[in-house]
Amino acid sequence: MFRLFLALNFLLLNLFACKGGYESCKLKITDSKSIKYQTLQIPVLKNKRLLFSSHLPNAKIIKYDPFLSLYLVEDRTKFEHPFKINNHLSLGVASVNNKRAIEGKIVKDQIGLNNFATFNEPLATPALLLNSCCALEGIVTPQGIIQKEYLERFLKSKSAQYGDIGIRVDDIKKSITITRVNPFIKDNPFQEGDTIVDFAGKKVKDSATLMRKILFSKVGSTHSVKIKRDSKYFTFKVKTQKRYGGGYISDTFLEQKGIYFSKNLTILKIANEFEGYGLKVGDRLMQVNGVKVSIIADIREHISDFKYFASLLFEREHFQFFVNIKGKVKSNK
Template sequence: MRFLAFFALCICLSFSYDFSFCQKYYRDASVPVEQTRAVLIEHEKQKFFVAFFPTPPKNQQILKADPFIGLYILNLPIKDKPSYVLMPIDSKAQTLNMASISSKTIQKGIILQSQQGFLDYARFSGEVPRNGVISNICYQIYGLGTQKDQFIDHKYLSRFLEQDTPYYGDLGIRIYPTDSKNKTLKVQYVDPFFPNVPFLKDDEILSINQKPIKDYNEFEWFVSNLKKDSIAQVTIKRINKKKTETLTFDVVVQPRYGGFLLPDIFFDRIGIKLDNELKVISTDPAKYNLQQGLLKGDIILWINGERIFSYTKQNPKDVQARLREILTQAVSLGKLEVLISRDGFQFTINLINGIQNDYIKARYNPFGF
């Protein structure tokens, strides 16, 4: 099959990059799934049907799922199917004539940019249909299409395929996005449920394990690949009452529960899942002690006297951001009093009692000053 693909390449070159042969290869190396296609990729001598979906595909047997970035391995017949090998986007790749190839379209062009972050996808000069491929040799691909001109490239696909179970390390913080105007790496949100999280809003991250981190995407990649239960030495700069301090904390790395394509509301860490109206839809019995009596069906109304959202319908992402903001304030205040509604009654639960965090508890001032 590889010989046929090489022969097809020679014909393509002879006819000024006629990628129709590669389109036939794509049809043979993929199968229809939910109005798109799953693509057969060979990696480390194994073959996998891989597809990108923003939400989990229905009516499919999923062998591996990474809902954080929307990659899935599906249980589909592999026998006698040609497959693709992944190619890295190096400086040479960005000079080659390429094509975005799907079962219905061929779009010639070039790779404009490699993938910068988990959702900061690689970019092509033309449209890339979902689960279309970027290729210049029929059996080699540089990425898998997501939408518009974007695709997931080799580095992130390989990470997914090589992990037994998709995992992302976490330090209990979310960082402000960085750009040409904002180059400092500062903490935007802090997860109060993260074990002994020492950080505060606007702490500036200087280094992790003595490695300076240059921007948001590098931070996400570096932290996501830290091993669970390893010790990360994080050095920060903190301005406290006009006094600037440089502090170093040893943080035990934990798995990440939300973010990227998933809701990121921190409550998942204590086994609480919420819907878009902050109603508890499930609880994890194994984390009962952290939940302080929260039950399925409870609706969270206020935290520390702060209303989370108005009674008019709001964008779920805005609600999530507001919830993260209030929970970050709770870290600074040292208290986490949650007003809930249950069966027509309203009462307060103090979630701080279940949290093992000396930093947070030391900040609590019952007199409010």
């Protein structure tokens, strides 16, 4: 009760201190030049800016997160009043640019690197998601809202590396359900349809919270994961591995093998080890294990459906050819 009293008092003080509301936030965005050429260039730390950009910025780059297209760069203008991450309770949020503020609320939190947060109102991009004190709650990108927890981790971490235990999840019928399993992670014990009961001995309330715990965990660290499969319970010990795809990078599980795709399923980047397979940048993927694919999610859906190797059909200049890529585990199906 006492905590609630303190929280309410803090909110009242906050509201009084921020009486300018979102109009002042619009002015701050204009004064700081936080939106320029359809990119976000937000002053966040002393003499530094947080950039969201699909292009390499013309600035001194301190660090880069390719998954979320985030850059931390030096700020030559040295804006005196940087934006801060909101670490307190907030009565409301708005998507704000230098022209308008759209008040509303997040209706679904960001689930890892594949499902960005969604808002209850249509939003223009790019924009800043702010509370009435102009503190950052997230940023609005073409794929959705990147929430403050990810922005804060990027600002504080030394690298943009994320953890992975070989699963993708979603909230289905009030349960955290495994929707996809990485077939290229050795000894992956999970199956599609498993529901997560707890992680590291503690219950997690939703998929968004679970994926943050996994992604933010140190590569090489070991965790216990309790799952329910049909009517039985199992507890697995899993080691966090390096994440290779997600966000603004394709996430087909083939990234772990060194193959990266564009949205139209042409190869954007390929590891040197695949020279012997005859694959080239620009080859377009047509089928995965005998099933036609047209979007990234299709590859993820069908890639684990094999016993010994994944069979991929590519097309190059109207010529089609198969490539078989060996997996590390048998299919869980």
